[in-house]
Structures are given as structure tokens and as C-alpha cells.
Amino acid sequence: MIIEALIAVTFLAALVVFVAPDEYAGRLAAALSALPVLGSLWMWAQYDASGNALLGGSIAFETDFVWLTLGSLDLHWFVGVDGISLPLVVLTTILSTLAIISAWTPISERQSQFYGLMLFMEANLLGVFTALDFFAWFVFWEAVLVPMYFLIGVWGGPNRRYAAIKFFVYTNVASLVMFIGFIALVFGLGDSVSSMRLPEIAQALRAGELAGFAGLNAGMLKTVAFVAMFLGFAVKVPVAPLHTWLPDAHVEAPTPVSVMLAGVLLKMGTYALLRFNFTMMPDVATALVVPIAGIAVISVIYGALLALAQQDLKRIVAYSSVSSMGYVILGLVAYTTYGVGGATFQMIAHGLISGLMFMAVGVIYNTTHTRMVGDMSGIADRMPVTAGIFVAGAFGYMGLPLMAGFAGEFFIFKGSFASTVHSGMPLFTAAAMFGIVIVAGYLLFAMQRTLFGPFSFDGDYEITTAPMQDVAPLAVLLLLVIVLGVAPDLFFGMIQDAVNPILTGGGL
């Protein structure tokens, strides 16, 4: 029941904070959000399951009972974690707390509402990563949109209305497409499944019990469903060319929200891709390896080029997220331990690093009130600590060894280069790897212009050292990034344990 407790506590915290007076809301939210952190860490310490939750592995902290019956199928309340979801749960709780703290400075209006929504979002995210029944999962999946819409729409920048509605509708359309694809698949399975529990469906699919449905033969149905679900999730990831909602959302969203968006929300997409497409239908995935890997490479290079063309620090980081997520796709389609495991690890790593970068940009923004590269230079002179952490984070983003980013990326490269799913994989990998040069390019340029050089700033704000409450979360994140970079096995062990079953069997 720990998972239910985790989610419930977060929901309650959201309610409490929502009605709390503004002046305490921030502190209160931070304090309350510490509970899920402790809970998730406890789970991590107690974790003893093995194997993949969807493929018959043992599931940790599992609860399962019928929730409601829809037609011929039971919908369960079925939650639990395995080596793939547990790291994401930990990431979610930790990042949420840090994001909340980082909001103390920039968020000055309607604070209780803001923090309430943050916690509400955290609760739903926890649900997304722990639910193992499709409908329950889908409820959380969609519910995440609501707080995000408000967080961007109410506390966002000048163009927030456009960004919020774009995010809202775009991702909602994606969910609908995915829903139809998946449900068609479920009915294609006919009587071989009695519920919407993902393990049941995954095993039935891998056992090849799919029958034709609605005028499509089994193979066709599988492919159509795969594509529909891939598109649906690709929007969330986001994968080029379905990414255009992301930069707008990021630029308009306040820093803490960007942190959550880049740090956790994007991972929903890759997590779902791994859980659904790549776990349930490896045969289709391997059949479509060329287009998928192609999309991955395009995302990496195209995203990096776009980042190179930006002047807004936040846009730079936003586009580079597109680039980094491309690596994840590449790792997933590789179907090797290091490929898929690395992709999962990269989710965590990128979550932490992108969070770090957005926070750092935010801290600079809090003092300068601008994010334009051209508007400032030599900031390091006035904000040495922030600049130092910024540099560290940037190198983390470039994949500096002994930082989490390198671990994730190297695992992926290693895994996908050696992958046997297609003879072209080494070339795809080599092409994608060129991203590490471009990413270095734009980050170094940005840092040279903003942080270094003679100090100059055209704006009437006093540039001074950032307050402790801004820097502390940065420091914590940086520490985590380095710890994970030096000792990836903290998560990588359980991740491999959970992804290996995916690789065996299943049309490979």
C-alpha cells in the first residue's frame, strides 16, 4: 500500500496547500513534498523485485483489485513498480521538491494555488509511473495535463495563453490517437485477455494471441496500433517533427514548471513508449527499426541545430531536450541491454540535468529578468557560484564523463552500435553521436556570451549573488548528477534487470 499512501499523501498535500494562506504556501508545500521523497527513497531501499513488471517479473509494492467492469473487460486498480518505474518515481519526487523550492523566489502571485497545482501534478505523475492497469494509468496520464495547463497559463510569460492551449490540445489529441490504437489492440486480443492489466495484455501480445479486428488482419492491426501509439507518445516525448509545442511551453512557463516539464513530463512519453510499444510489440518495433531510428537521428541532429539557432537561453535548453530525447528513442529501438537500459537511465539522467539547466537559467533570470543571450555578458563576475554551477550543468549536458549524462548516452551508444536489429545501426548510431559536438557548440557559445567576457548588462537591475534558496536546489541537483555519473549502478542494476526480459523472445 505504500504506493497508494504516496499518491494519497501528495493529493492531500495539494489540497492542504491549496487552501493555505499564500505567505506559508511555498514553505508548506516544500515540507509536505518531502514526505513522498522519503517514501520513494524508502521504496528504493526496500526494493527487492526482479524482472519486468509486464513480462511476468515480480512486482514490488503491488496492489490489485477490480475497479470497474467495462463491457467484457475488468478495469483494475493495479499499481506496482519494477526496475524501470522505480527510478522514475524517485526522480519525480525529488525533482518536484526541488522545483517547489526553486519557485520561492520567482512565484509571487496566487502562491497557494501554484504550489497546490504542483503537488497535484506530482501526485498524478506518481500515478502514471506506478499504474499497471491501462485505464488507471490513462486517467493519471490525462490528469497531468490539467495542472500543467494552469501552471503555464496563469503563471507563464506574455504569450502564455497560446502556449498553454497549444500544449493542452496538442498533447490531448495525441492521447486520443494513442487510446484508439491501444483499445483496438485490446479487442484484437479478444477473449485471451480478461482485463486491461498491462502485464496480461503484454504477455498475450507477445504470445501472439492477437486476432484480426474490425476488418484488419492481426499483423495489419498490430502495425496500425503500433504506429498510432507511437505517434501518440512521440508528441509527449517529443520527437521531431511533433515537438513544436515544447519550446513555446518552455519559454512561457515559469522556471519550476519548466523543470517539471523537461524533467518528468517528457519522460512520460519515453516511459510509455518503452512500456507499450517496445515491450508489447517488439516484432513490429524491429520491423520498423529504420524509420524509428531515422526519426531518432533526425530528432538529435535537428533539435541540436535548432538549439544552435536560438538566442533565448530557455529555448536553447528546450530544443536540446528534443535532441537528448532522440538518443532515448535510439536506445529503445536497439533492443540490447545497454541500449534499452541506457535509454531508461538517460531518462533519469536527462531529467536531472535538464532540470538543473532550467533552474540555472531561472536563477539568472530572477536577477537579470532577461534570458536573451545578447542582453548580458560576464555574469560570472557578479554571480560566481551560479555561473560555476551553470558551467558544470552545461558540461553535464554535453556528456562529460563521471556525470550522469555521459553514462546514459554512452550506454545508449554502446548498445545501439552493437545492436543486431538492423545492419545499419552502427551508422545510425554514429550519425546520432554527432549530436555531442553540436550540443557542445551551442552551450559553449551561450556560456561564452552570457557568463564570460567583460561584465555588461543593459537593464536597470542590480546583479548580485543569487539567494541561498535559489542556489541550494541547483547544488543538490548537481550533486545527484555527479553521484549518478560516478555510480550509475545505483539505478542501472535494477534497470537492466527489468529491461532484459524485453529483449528475449518477442520476434527477435
Place this chain on the structure above:
Amino acid sequence: MAGILDFAPAIVLLPFVSFLVALAVGDRLPKGGALAGIAATAGSLLLAAATFLTVSGGQTYNATIYTWAEGLNAVDLSFGLLIDPLSAMMLLIVTLIAFLVHVFSLGYMNDEGETGLPRYYAGLGLFTASMLGFVVANNLLMAFMFFELVGLCSYLLIGFHFREPGPPSAAKKAFLVTRFGDYFFLVGVVAVFATFGTAAFAGDGSFPVLAEAALNGEAGSVTTFGFAPQTWFTIVGLLILGGVIGKSAQFPLHTWLPDAMEGPTPVSALIHAATMVAAGVYLVARMYGFYALSPNALAIIAFVGGFTALFAATMGVVKREIKQVLAYSTISQYGYMMLGLGGGGYVAATFHLMTHAFFKALLFLGAGSVIIAMHHNENMWDMGGLKDKMPVTYYTFLSGSLALAGIVPFAGFWSKDEVLYETLIHGLGGNPILLGAYAMGLLAVFFTGFYTFRMVFLTFHGNPRSQTARDPHGVGWNVKAPLVVLGVLAATAGLVNMVPVEKLLGIKGIDFLHQWLDGGYASLTAHHYGELIPYSSSYIGSEATTVALGAGISLGLALAGAGLAYLLYDVPEPIRHTDRLGRIKTLLYNNYYQDEYQVWLANGVTRPVARAANKFDGGIVDGVVNGVSSVSLFSGSRIRRIQTGVVSNYAALLTLGLTALLVAFGLLGGWFV
């Protein structure tokens, strides 16, 4: 065995600790953490020396000390130490130079009242630690990781003076250019894993051994991705070489190095002599067993090396700033090392790596001392006549210059001569590429001699050409001591490997370095490499005559260069003779416009492409998204027009709709038959 080698990790960790100390409490320590750094590097030096002795006792060490990522039904990725003669020697060199640089920094940074010293010493500490970690790495992945960290440190230290416009830009360039090389290196690392399933340097399961076996057709588990093993190994080797070319500043990725002079001079000394630039060459030496299997790779290495040696030397001829001259000389000298490696002279190249470390560190520190004296004016045309004002610096600098120019018996002579000799005999063995490379290397000797002594004469001889030169700033013990140590080494280090003497006079057993590098793991010995390399040797006349001839020619060229410099510049009031070169000078002065085309590649090609992509993204990709929404809204605004508000129209439309349904279904259902 609980021997001294078990403490080897401490060699790496001590400087790292000093990095942490300087970072954390540096500003509260005396001298801003310098003492911590000196203590740490001294400790490392002692340990390294101990290790050296142990290894000379025949012991070696190769063990995994930390599993970074434990693979589940997959290979483990681990950190390990490989202590063999090569790494032991390199450890000694690196720790020594690092120690001396730390000491020198007291004079160069502290006494000059620089700010941000904790940052500086933290950087030095991390730099040293990274390089040492790279040196002891027992597998390619670990090597790559520390290789990258070295790059980071160079970025931090070159950009130390971040408040000025120049250094940050130079730092960025250094990291970016080397990163470009490292991209290929990383692909190579991944490819090695994919090919051999391991990246270990030493042992039976190491990848050079596996590759060797594969070529002998014994291999089981080697995937070559549909290529012939030979071809594939060449490809992989060249990929890794990309990193080497970047870090060791070989053509065409050498452009970052002259800019890197923006960094503090001690850092330049460290970078050029012992750490970053040396890393590239060391990597090739480390996995020489792999390169030796591929004649094409070797030939390319040799040719690139030879070309770079000449190419950089010519540019050194016309520079104004003393550090610029040294920078190009570095590029040129590393070219020699690459030439040696490519030419089959593994020992020779290693030898040159060692000697160069000493005399180049010496020269940079000497330059640093001059710069202190000149109040940080680096223009040689403002100097002159410093030899009486600062004798210690002068004589040590002279020793280093002689070594660099390759004048017997200074260290540089022996090593450079052996490099050229090895290349020559293997070239004569029927390899025209090597001969070409040899020719270029030989020609470079002349230029080397010239620019070296042009520098010496302009700096120390003649009359002072500026007020500061007339009354230079004195330097302290902490500057002189390192100079003296290195000066002695630069003069004598060559004696450890007097192959020519051995060959000519037939005195056996004075090629100590050869014997040294024959120790350790069988698959890593000079002998083994000798058997692997695909060259055959032949001589002009006898071996002895070849030796004599080669040594004579190179020495002669060096002296000729020096002599020319003496004629032109050892005068009270030297004039800018290089101006007579006219267009050529401009060309040389602008480094053959290498930077221009690379900057153009970055700003003239990549950025426009990025901007175009951005336009495309905003216009087309996002345009479609917004287009869909606006189309829906437009159609919505049209559809609502049906609701005219006039109830009669509603009735009409209603009837119309119903009739339409009736007719359609009537026809469909065939009611009217």
C-alpha cells in the same frame, strides 16, 4: 601482493583531493590552495618514483579497482589500473612536471597578485589528476573518460581570465576543436566494444591481442560488421586517431593550440609538456599493439605527423610573441612523435615524448619568467638583452633551446634523431609514404633550429628594445628552482637512450629506454611491437653508416638553421628580416588561413544551416500545427453561419435534410421499386 603498486591509485587521488580542498576552502588557505596542490603533487611524485622503481624491479600491475557499470548478461564497464614500464615512466614525467608547475605558479600567479587563485589551483589539481588517471587507465573507456576530463580542465584553465574577451573564446575553441576529434574517438570506443566486447589494453583478453588473433584467423568472438578484419581494424584505429589528432594538435585540428596561449603560462607549460597534448600521443603508444596491425593506419599517422612537423615549424618562423613561437614548436614536435609512431619507432616516439616534456616545460616556464620580467609583455620585439639581467633564466632557456633544436648532446637531439632514423630505415624498406614523411620531418629540423634561436636571440641578446627590457622585474626562487631542475634534465635526459652511440661505437647496453620498454606485459613490449609492425628495414650501406648519415644530416640542418638565426638576429639592433618574405610571411603569419576556414565552417556554414532549420521549424513544421487549428476555427466560423436566425430557413433546411435522407436511403434501400 600488498606492494607499493597497491598505492598507485593514490597517485591519481592526491591531486584530486587537492582539487577538492582548493575548491572548498581554497580562499581560506594561505596562498589560495597552492600549498595543498604542491603537497599533493609532491606526494604523487614520490609515489610515482616508488612505482617506477618497483616496476624497474620487474613488477607490473593490472587490475580492476572499480566497476562503473555492471552489465547484466552484458559486459561490465570498469575502471582499472595498468602499471607497466610505459605508464610508470609517464607517471613520473607527469607528476614531476605538475609538481614543478605548481611551484612555479607560486611565483607566476601568487607573487603577481592574481585573483581567483583557489579556482586556479583547483583547476591545476583536477588537470593533474585527470591526466594521471588517463595514464594509468587499463581500458579504452576509462582512457576516454579521463581524456574528456583533461579537455574540461584545459577549458577551465585556458579560460581562467574569464573577465577578458580573449581567454573564454580561446577556451571554447580548444574544447570545441578537441571535442570534434573526440567524437571520432568515442565512435571508436563504441566500435571497439562492439567489435571485441572488451576495451582492455593488456592481458590475453585485451583487444589488441584479440585483433592480432583475428588477423591470424584464430579469433572466435570478433564481429567486424561485414568488413575484412584488416579493413575494419584500420577504420576503428583511424576513428580513435581522431581524438589523438584533436588533443595532440595535429593537422588539421591544431588550430586551438596557439589560441590556448591565452591561458596562464604555467598552464601552457602543463598542457604542452605533460598533460593534454601529450595525452594524444600517449594514447597511440598505449594501444600501439592495435595500430601496429594496420599498415595503412600507421602510414597515415606517420604522414600526418611529418606534415604537421614541417607545417607548424614554418609558421613558428614569423611569430612575434614568444609564447606563439613555443606553441608552434609544440605542434611541430608532437608531429615528430606521431611520425615516430607511424614510422614504426615506438621507443623513439616515447623517447621524444619524454625529452620533449622536459625541454618544452622548461621553455614555457622560462618564457613565463621572461614574461614576469617584462610585466606580461610577450612581444619579443620589445625584449632583447635580457641575458645579463636574468642569467638563470637565460642559461636554462638556452639549454632547453638547444634540446629543442636538436643539438648534440642535448636531449632533443637523441630522441628526434632516433625518430627520423627509424622512419628512414623503414621507409627505405620500401615504403615511399614513410620516405615522404621523413623528408618533411628532416626539412622541419632546419626551421626548428631557425625559429628556436631567432627566439633566443631576440629575447636575450642584442640591446634592450624597451624600457621594461632595460629594467626587468626580478624573479624569485620559486621561478628559478623549477627552471634549474628542468634545465639539467633537458641537457641530460637524452643520455638514457644513446642508440647512435651504441650503434656506431658498438657499446652494448646503453639503450636503457629500449630495455626499459621491453619489460612488463608480453603483449605490450617494444619487442612484440617490433614483430607486429608491417615494415621491413633496409640501410644505406651498413647500419652504422645509415645511423651516422641520418644523425649527421639532421644535426647539420639544425646547426644551419641556428646559424642563419645567428647571422640575422644575433646583432645589437635586429630588424624584421621576415618582412622580406612578403606574401609568404603574411601567409605564414595567418597560419595558412587554417583558422579562417574552420571559423567559416562554424559560422559560415553551420550557423546559417541552423538558422534555416529554425525558419523551417517555425514556418513549416509549426505552421502546419497552427494551420490545422486555424482551419478548424475557420470552418467552425463558417458552419455556424447555417444558423441564420430566421426560423423559416430552419424549417426549410430541416425539410431539406430530411428529404435528403429520405432520397438517399430510398435509393440505397431500393424502396421505390
Place this chain on the structure above:
Amino acid sequence: MVPPEYYLLLSAAVFCIGLFGILTRRNALLILMSVELMMNAANINLVAFSYVWGNVTGQTFGLFVMALAAAEVAIGIGIVLVLYRNFDGVDVTEATTMRW
């Protein structure tokens, strides 16, 4: 006897006349009357086929229809009355404050 098809045609004709009236008239009262016509067209069918099928269901239902038609007119008149008050006229095309 008269074949039932004729009743169908008759009722259809009446129905269409009513419909025509609705489409062409702008006077609310006339429209209501036309509706009456349409309903009575239904009644023709009901009564006629009640006879054809030989049960009284149709006729009974016809009575219901008439009653309801009357009730409808009653409400209708009321609404037309307030229409007259608010739009001073019974032209249905006048009342177009709400559209699109």
C-alpha cells in the same frame, strides 16, 4: 373498396401542402395552421388503415393526435401573443436577435 395506396397518396399530398405552407408563410398563425394540416395528414392514414387492418387502434390514436394538436395550438397562440407584444408583429422572420 378503395385500395389503401390512395389513402397514402392523399395523406402524403395533405402533408406536403402543410409543409409547403410552413416553408412559404411568414405569419406565425398560418404556420401553426399548416402544422395542423400535417397532423391531419397523419390522421388520414391512421383512420384509413385502422379500417384496412380492422382494428380501432388507429382511430383511437387519431383522437389523441387531434387533442394534442389542439393543445399545441393553445400553447402556440400564447407564444404568438407574446411574440406580438415583443416584436409588434407575428412575422416569424422578424425575430432574429439570436443567430450564428
Place this chain on the structure above:
Amino acid sequence: MSVLLQTAEATTPMWSALAPAIVLALTGLVLLGIDTVWSDDPNNTVLAGTAAGGSLLAFGITAWFLVAGTGQPQTGGAISLYGESLVVDGMSLFFTLITTIVTAMVAVAAYDYLDGHEHRAEFYSMVLFAATGMATMATANSLATAFVSLELASLPSYALVAYLRKNRGSVEAGLKYLLIGSVSSAVFVFGISLIYAASGSLIFADVASALGSGVSEMTGVVGLGVLMIVGGMAFKTASVPFHFWAPEAYEGAPAPISAFLSSASKAAGFALAFRVFVEAFPLGAIPAGVDWVLAFQVLAVVTMTLGNFAAATQENVKRMLAYSSIGHAGYALIGLAALTAGGPNGDVLGASMAHLLVYGFMNTGAFLFIALVEHWGVGRTFEDYNGLASAAPVAAVAMTVFMFSLAGLPPFGGFLSKYALFYSAIESGFWWLAAVGAVNSALSLFYYSRVVKAMWIEEPSGTFEIQSRPVGLYAAVLFAGLGTLLLLPAFGPVIETAQTVAAALF
């Protein structure tokens, strides 16, 4: 409960199965009585209380019946009365449930809304009579009762829409509703007459058997009749092409009436439609040429598309809701459009019914919020709503719940009901219907969130003079909001009941 049930079955006569409808009718009469005995202008509280009490009582009885299984297989199947012209079974009770609860909410809300209007007693009684008609529609088992109950529901509605006699909008709305309504009922009754002509009966079962046994070769007549009956249904459910009255009627009518019509009346229309087409024109029996499923597929697609697209560009919130309710009629039509011979029809129909129940809460709530806003005298356009959340946060939260629930977002009832609908559409093989629905619901998210945006995100254009916190309206709105919220976790029993009772029809 089972004991109670036994006694109920044992002692009470059959007609008591109609208790809900009877209670509603009686309440209407009582209201009229109060109006007559009370000397002048009876007390609003008494009236509203009576109306609400009556409808709640009816609701209670219905719920009890439903739980006790009255008219369901476990207690001996449907109870048919008066020569089979009325039938009480699970489905009828289910829809009565919707009607009564909506009526109750409307009555409570009207308590404040009618402040200062005259003829309140008539208002409440007409609401109750209309409710009676709707309850009867759910039980109608013969074309005759179908028509009568439909008229019984419609006639008071016309008057109610035009209740604000001095308000041009209200009157115009009443007129349009009346005219379109009367035309539609004429079409409807003509269709009935044709069916009678073809089958010689009005009882659904007999019609089915007559058509099935091929009594008549008049396929054309049957076809015409069926399509005209479809027309009648389309009018009641505000579906294309008989939807034209809806936007104006909902916009012009008093907001509580808009709520009443768009929720209860629509639901009743569907109740009737479901029963008529499933019982009288079963897919097995109907002549091959008369493919009413295809007709409903066309109508469903056109209706949801037209409704949503037209709603997307409205400036007036109430009118936007009106169009959106047309769109939802389109969704609900899937219940008929996705029927297949031998398919999982119970699931499809049940999903549609469940959606109508949830819709009853969220849509009523939304319109009642409009009523609240009108009560405050705030304008009707989106701009007028700017910053409303700062002035009335609680109500704004409720409205947000309604909007997101209507758009089909969790954690609200509308989410599950809509997806259950798409789900069962796919289940019976009509994934393209679900796809169209998906496109539409994405668009609907856009315009529903416009309201939310106005209330929460935009800055107030002016200051609101909100002095009162009307108890009744608040109570109704919050009740609806609570219902919408609770229907997510409590969706299980709802959908299961719905699908069971729906399955009983086949």
C-alpha cells in the same frame, strides 16, 4: 432491502411501478393547488421546496426500484402495463433517474433565479409536468404513448422557454422552439401513421413481429415511417437536421430551463429512441432496405462535428454550451449508430446511457453556473467572464470541473463516460466513429478551456458587483459539481447497471 422488495412485490399493485411518474405528476398538481389556494403570489420557498421535494422523492423511489431490481430479470423481467403500452424496466428506471435528479437540481436553482418573477407556481408545475412526460417517455412501449408522452414533455417546455415574457430573447427562443417542435412532431406522427399503415399496430413488440413476419411488402412506406420517426427523435435529442431550435432555445431560455432541456429532455429523447428502435425496429426484423443504423451513423458524425465546430467560435458562453450540447447528442448517438446484429449492443447502448447520466450532472451544472452568472448580472460573453475566479472562486472551481469533465478530462466523470463510449464503439468495430469522436473532443477541449482561461487566466476587465451568494443556485451547482467529481470513482456501478439494463433489451 430484499425483504422490502419482497413485500413491495407482494403487496403493491402493478401500476405502482409507475410511482416516479405519478409522484412527479402529483407534485405538479399540488403546485397548481398551492397557487390557487394561496391568496396572492405564493411563497417561493414553499414552491421550490415542494417541486424539489417531489422530484427528489421520485428520484428516491426510482433509485430504490433500480437497486431492488424492479422490472429487471432477477425479479421476473419487465413490468408491462395497460396492454403493453407502458413498460417499466431497468432502462426506463435508469432514465427516470436522470430526469428526476436534473429536475430536482433545476427546481432548487430556480428558487433564486425566479426571484422577483411572477407565475412561479406555473413555472414549477410546468417543469414537473414536463418531467412527468419525460419519465413516461422512458416507459413508453407503444408508438401512441411515445407520441403522447413526447408531447407532454414538449408542450410545457415551449412555454417554459418563453417564460420571460418581457425578454425578446426568451420569446424568440420560445417561438422557434415551438415552430420547429410542432413541425417535428407532425413529421413524427406522420411517421407513426405510416408504420401503422405498414404493420397495423402501435405496440413496439407487435410492430416488430409484423415487420419481421413480412406482413407488408411496403418497404418504402416502412422506410419513410422509420426515417420520419428518426426525425422526431432527432428533434427531441437536438440532433442534425432537427437541431436548429437548440442554439436559440438554450440561449434565450431562462438558464435553468436550458439546463433542464439540454440534460433531461435530451436524455428522455434518447430513452425513447433507444426503445423504439431496439424494440420496434430490431435489426433482425426490419426489412433489409431500411438501414436505420447507417442513418444514425450519418447523423452521429454530422451532429457531433457540426456541434463542436460551431461551438468552437462562439463569443457567448451560453450559446457555446448550446452547441456543445448538440455535439454531445452526437456522442450519445453512437449508442444507436454502433449497433450491430449480434454485436456487443448492450455495452454500446449502456455506455451511451452512462454518458447521458454523467452528462446530466456536468451539463446541468454548467448551465446552472450560467444561471448564477446571469443572476449576478455579469455579461454573457467570454470576455465578461474574465477574472471571474477571483470574484467567485468556489463557483469558478465548480465551472472548471464541468468544463473539463465535458471535455473529457480526468479526474471527472465525463472522462470515463466519454472514453467508455469510444471504447464500446471500437469494441463493436466502429473505430472510425471513435476516431471522429476523438477529433471532435480534441476541438471541444479547445473551446471549453476558453471558459476556464477566461475565469482563471485573464485579468478582470472591470470589477464585479457580486453582492449575493444565492443559496439555491450555489447548492445546485455544487451538488452537480460533486456529482461530476464522484462519478469518476463511482463510475463502476453506473456503467455496470447501464450495460446490464441495456443488455436486457436485446
